[in-house]
Amino acid sequence: MDFPYIVEPRRDTGLYNAKLGIWLFLASEVMLFGALFSAYVLLRVGAEPGMWPHGWLNVYIGTANTIVLITSSITTVMAWVSCKLRQYRRFKFFHALTIVLAMTFVCIKSYEYHDKFTHYEITLANGKFADGHLVERSKDFDLAKKTGRVTIHGHEVDHEVELMDMQRPEARHIQREELTIPATDIKKMERYGPWHHTYLAIYFTLTALHAFHVICGALVIGFLWGPGSRMWHTDPERFTNRIEVSGLFWHFVDLIWIFLFPVLYLL
Amino acid sequence: MNNSMTMNSGHSPESAHSVRGYIFVFIALLAGTFLTVWASFIQFGSREINIAVALTIASVKAFLVAAYFMHLISERKMIFCVMGFTALFFAGLMGLTIWSTSPDSMVHIQHVP
Amino acid sequence: MEKMVHTFPPYRGHEARHGQPEHHDPGFWRTWIFSPDHKVIGIQYGLTSLCFMLFGFFLMLLMRWQISKPGVPIPVFGPLLEKVLGQAAANGALSPDLYNSFGAMHGTIMVFLAVVPLAFVAFSNFVLPLQIGAPDMAFPRLNMASYQAFVIGGVIMLTSFFIPGGAAQAGWTSYSPLATMIPTDGQIFWLAGMVFIITSGLLSAVNFIATVIQLRAPGMTWMRLPFFVWAQFVTSFLILLAFPPLEAAAVMQLMDKVAHTSFFLPTGLAVGGQLANVSGGGSPLLWQHLFWFLGHPEVYVLILPAMGIVCEIIANNTRKPIWGYKSLVYSALAIGFLSFLVWAHHMYLTGMGTKVAVFFQTTTMIISIPSVIILTCFFISLWGSSIRFNTPMLFALAFLPMFGIGGLTGLPLGFNISDVHLHDTYYIIAHFHYVVAPGTIFALFAGIYYWFPKMTGRMMNEFWGRVHFWGSLIFMNVIFMPMFAQGMAGMLRRMADGGANYSAAVNSRAGADVIGGLSNNIMALHTWILWGACVLGLVQIPFIINLFWSIKHGKKVDSDNPWDATTLEWQTATPPPHTNFPVTPRVYRGPYEYSVPGHDRDFTPQNEPPK
Numbered sequence: 001m002d003f004p005y006i007v008e009p010r011r012d013t014g015l016y017n018a019k020l021g022i023w024l025f026l027a028s029e030v031m032l033f034g035a036l037f038s039a040y041v042l043l044r045v046g047a048e049p050g051m052w053p054h055g056w057l058n059v060y061i062g063t064a065n066t067i068v069l070i071t072s073s074i075t076t077v078m079a080w081v082s083c084k085l086r087q088y089r090r091f092k093f094f095h096a097l098t099i100v101l102a103m104t105f106v107c108i109k110s111y112e113y114h115d116k117f118t119h120y121e122i123t124l125a126n127g128k129f130a131d132g133h134l135v136e137r138s139k140d141f142d143l144a145k146k147t148g149r150v151t152i153h154g155h156e157v158d159h160e161v162e163l164m165d166m167q168r169p170e171a172r173h174i175q176r177e178e179l180t181i182p183a184t185d186i187k188k189m190e191r192y193g194p195w196h197h198t199y200l201a202i203y204f205t206l207t208a209l210h211a212f213h214v215i216c217g218a219l220v221i222g223f224l225w226g227p228g229s230r231m232w233h234t235d236p237e238r239f240t241n242r243i244e245v246s247g248l249f250w251h252f253v254d255l256i257w258i259f260l261f262p263v264l265y266l267l
Numbered sequence: 268m269n270n271s272m273t274m275n276s277g278h279s280p281e282s283a284h285s286v287r288g289y290i291f292v293f294i295a296l297l298a299g300t301f302l303t304v305w306a307s308f309i310q311f312g313s314r315e316i317n318i319a320v321a322l323t324i325a326s327v328k329a330f331l332v333a334a335y336f337m338h339l340i341s342e343r344k345m346i347f348c349v350m351g352f353t354a355l356f357f358a359g360l361m362g363l364t365i366w367s368t369s370p371d372s373m374v375h376i377q378h379v380p
Numbered sequence: 381m382e383k384m385v386h387t388f389p390p391y392r393g394h395e396a397r398h399g400q401p402e403h404h405d406p407g408f409w410r411t412w413i414f415s416p417d418h419k420v421i422g423i424q425y426g427l428t429s430l431c432f433m434l435f436g437f438f439l440m441l442l443m444r445w446q447i448s449k450p451g452v453p454i455p456v457f458g459p460l461l462e463k464v465l466g467q468a469a470a471n472g473a474l475s476p477d478l479y480n481s482f483g484a485m486h487g488t489i490m491v492f493l494a495v496v497p498l499a500f501v502a503f504s505n506f507v508l509p510l511q512i513g514a515p516d517m518a519f520p521r522l523n524m525a526s527y528q529a530f531v532i533g534g535v536i537m538l539t540s541f542f543i544p545g546g547a548a549q550a551g552w553t554s555y556s557p558l559a560t561m562i563p564t565d566g567q568i569f570w571l572a573g574m575v576f577i578i579t580s581g582l583l584s585a586v587n588f589i590a591t592v593i594q595l596r597a598p599g600m601t602w603m604r605l606p607f608f609v610w611a612q613f614v615t616s617f618l619i620l621l622a623f624p625p626l627e628a629a630a631v632m633q634l635m636d637k638v639a640h641t642s643f644f645l646p647t648g649l650a651v652g653g654q655l656a657n658v659s660g661g662g663s664p665l666l667w668q669h670l671f672w673f674l675g676h677p678e679v680y681v682l683i684l685p686a687m688g689i690v691c692e693i694i695a696n697n698t699r700k701p702i703w704g705y706k707s708l709v710y711s712a713l714a715i716g717f718l719s720f721l722v723w724a725h726h727m728y729l730t731g732m733g734t735k736v737a738v739f740f741q742t743t744t745m746i747i748s749i750p751s752v753i754i755l756t757c758f759f760i761s762l763w764g765s766s767i768r769f770n771t772p773m774l775f776a777l778a779f780l781p782m783f784g785i786g787g788l789t790g791l792p793l794g795f796n797i798s799d800v801h802l803h804d805t806y807y808i809i810a811h812f813h814y815v816v817a818p819g820t821i822f823a824l825f826a827g828i829y830y831w832f833p834k835m836t837g838r839m840m841n842e843f844w845g846r847v848h849f850w851g852s853l854i855f856m857n858v859i860f861m862p863m864f865a866q867g868m869a870g871m872l873r874r875m876a877d878g879g880a881n882y883s884a885a886v887n888s889r890a891g892a893d894v895i896g897g898l899s900n901n902i903m904a905l906h907t908w909i910l911w912g913a914c915v916l917g918l919v920q921i922p923f924i925i926n927l928f929w930s931i932k933h934g935k936k937v938d939s940d941n942p943w944d945a946t947t948l949e950w951q952t953a954t955p956p957p958h959t960n961f962p963v964t965p966r967v968y969r970g971p972y973e974y975s976v977p978g979h980d981r982d983f984t985p986q987n988e989p990p991k
């Protein structure tokens with residue numbers, strides 16, 4: 001007995017199995033990311049006045065990454081259309097682009113992560129705050145023993161609140177310079193990791209989960225592009241379905257980013 | 268390769284016409300991206316308006332992706348139903364959670380000396 | 381007993397008595413361990429979850445001992461525990477920390493590793509494709525992956541008992557900040573385990589929904605689906621849409637634990653009198669909302685499959701069409717929809733304002749209506765029928781009043797005013813155990829006795845089945861009925877000494893037996909419950925022996941349809957071959973055509989062509 005509706009759609013539902021399956025899976029993904037977005041809103045609404053950060057991420061890098069993903073979406077569509085038109089070469093070309101774009105996205109994202117992990121907020125002994133990217137630590141730098149000093153490229157402010165809104169017009173005129181601070185002046189020193197602020201917590205969680213999806217999607221598409229494409233020669237119809245289904249997943253990942261970008265970078 | 272095609276599923280992306288459609292959507296998405304970045308640099312008077320503008324643009328973009336790239340627009344009722352209910356429950360999750368944790372709807376304990 | 385009608389179904393091929401078609405023998409590993417066949421996966425899930433259930437039950441026995449005899453070494457098992465777990469079980473008694481661990485793990489194991497996988501995954505896997513006339517699940521390999529993820533999740537949970545600090549201690553609800561701040565990595569294991577278990581549940585849910593929508597046999601229209609299929613269909617949607625928020629929450633709590641974020645940790649959080657070293661700004665209520673957004677649909681995940689099983693068995697043994705099939709279907713759909721809108725009735729005491737409380741109280745009251753409709757339909761179906769009292773039917777019948785008690789005692793909890801008194805007391809424990817233990821688990825027993833002949837070709841022993849039934853019925857009630865009284869008297873749940881210290885403290889301040897203290901009678905019920913639980917354990921022994929003994933030595937079925945049932949799973953070989961039906965069946969009628977006038981037999985299979 002042949003397994004039904006793997007290739008041809010069922011008459012009354014108009015769907016083949018895998019297409020229904022992927023849509024159901026995407027429904028659960030909507031709830032997964034939906035819960036995280038709800039968490040974002042709740043944390044933001046619940047933050048103390050003035051303590052929700054703005055403009056902590058580089059908008060231009062974010063925009064570039066958005067364009068990368070959108071472009072990968074159109075190449076995915078074109079790969080599928082090529083399959084439908086039975087143009088194998090074109091399919092190979094477009095999905096090669098998709099994979100390259102996916103890797104570009106991940107690279108840019110890791111650069112951004114790196115940027116955050118070298119960014120420090122330093123609580124000074126005099127109650128002020130220094131904030132900026134690490135330039136160097138002296139060899140004997142040790143916070144616990146209070147020896148050595150650290151150099152950052154950044155600026156100094158009187159109150160922590162002033163570090164929150166980097167979007168306000170005055171923030172554009174901040175002079176950043178190299179500051180060298182001896183360990184004896186440092187009360188606390190913390191990177192912009194997820195533990196630093198709930199904004200960063202949700203930023204890292206959302207984008208890491210999203211990047212995980214990008215990587216998984218790229219692996220699937222990579223498989224279909226490489227070893228999986230053997231099916232093209234035996235069962236092109238079914239192969240086209242696979243390209244469609246993996247494409248649906250890919251577009252969904254793109255769709256999530258369309259919301260992540262303004263929410264995390266712009267607002 | 269040959270161009271003969273066996274068509275048996277619902278929608279046909281085959282024609283050059285629909286490829287043109289995809290490219291149009293792509294351009295619209297790019298435009299939306301630039302628009303939303305540009306809008307974020309403008310002060311509309313209150314942050315709420317900025318948020319509304321950005322989310323509106325994002326929703327339009329999301330609609331374009333879902334409707335055309337994921338061809339939801341020509342999809343069967345079944346999938347529409349599933350995604351509709353999902354959207355509804357997501358709205359319930361977010362809406363009811365925010366509503367019930369907003370300070371206005373919480374009980375405030377007053378310490379009486 | 382009633383007379384057996386010998387019928388030989390139309391699709392019985394010559395390979396009928398073999399599990400696998402002759403032409404290829406995939407060997408033991410491929411047949412039983414890494415099989416994509418839905419029937420094998422169903423049996424795998426069934427056996428694994430039964431083992432987990434036994435283990436969870438055993439944890440509970442140890443806890444009951446500790447509650448009724450705080451600090452007294454546990455006979456026999458105490459020294460063993462001490463050997464395995466060391467200091468936490470010093471002198472063979474549970475330390476309060478260990479008690480908390482066992483409590484948390486009892487709940488987690490029972491809900492996520494025993495009842496859901498058994499009621500939902502195991503039964504749907506075995507029965508659902510057969511009932512709709514499908515060759516297998518829509519995605520057989522995904523199905524296998526689901527079971528593997530489940531096993532991994534289960535192993536992670538079990539491993540956590542042996543790490544330093546022990547397993548998770550913050551209850552099956554894992555409220556933050558408590559869960560985050562208890563200094564054991566058990567919580568990390570719990571969260572990681574949950575991520576696997578949830579993933580496995582999602583894979584199954586996708587599979588079941590796709591199977592029902594895509595693989596129904598020709599003629600199997602929506603309104604001809606057996607109610608069991610409907611129930612599992614709705615359940616799948618609950619899993620599909622309610623589990624992901626918990627997965628998100630688990631990821632966030634994991635971040636709180638490992639990356640030291642503050643998703644659920646508020647500003648100014650103090651632990652042991654010291655300001656915690658966290659950034660703060662998080663929201664403890666967020667965890668509760670995300671947890672209960674799953675948690676409430678989850679309770680319907682526990683009960684809907686049970687209702688489906690009971691419906692099949694009642695229809696079969698009353699030899700009558702089920703009363704109000706359409707009302708059942710619409711009620712199940714209504715329950716599914718509404719269960720996403722009631723979750724905060726678990727949170728009335730979190731500072732929720734009246735407007736919100738009234739909203740959730742209203743939806744809670746509305747959702748009890750479809751439950752009552754379903755129960756009523758079952759009761760009316762019994763009316764005036766000549767019932768066959770076999771073991772499955774006894775369990776199915778007992779389900780009705782037990783679920784009734786559980787459901788009705790939920791109403792006072794649904795009203796926020798009365799819940800203020802009852803929240804977090806033993807009353808809650810009694811409420812949900814009535815629904816799940818004598819309720820759902822009875823339905824599961826019924827299902828096992830009922831479908832066992834299809835799985836093995838042999839019947840389970842009737843006499844020992846009855847012993848099992850009466851023992852379980854009596855002692856379930858011995859255990860849970862007193863808890864209502866204890867709860868209403870004010871005994872809180874989750875106290876390692878069963879409230880002895882609390883009671884003593886209150887009494888010494890205000891004199892014995894004032895409001896607030898717990899009277900000796902109430903405290904004495906602990907002993908009663910303890911012995912009830914022990915005997916309940918004993919009467920499970922006949923079941924376990926019966927289950928395994930009957931595989932080889934049970935009475936052979938004399939046809940493929942020993943219960944004279946109408947649904948499709950009985951119209952194929954026993955056990956059904958790979959791909960189930962030699963020829964795809966065609967369906968001509970509804971699922972419960974029993975005693976149709978003018979037919980020569982008192983049942984008409986769904987695939988019997990009209991004359």
Ligand code: HEM
Nearest residue numbers: 679682683725726748751787790791793794803804812815
């Ligand atoms: C049909 C009407 C039902 C109503 C009105 C109802 C109402 C409630 C309410 C209001 C609570 C929270 C009490 C509190 O924490 O103060 C509760 C707890 C609970 N209910 Fe129900 N319930 C119903 C049915 C069910 C069913 C069918 C199940 C499971 C199969 C169930 C399982 C539970 C569980 C597990 C808890 C306790 C959760 C915990 O705190 O650990 N309930 N119920």
Ligand SMILES: [Cu+2]
Nearest residue numbers: 676679725726
């Ligand atoms: Cu509930």
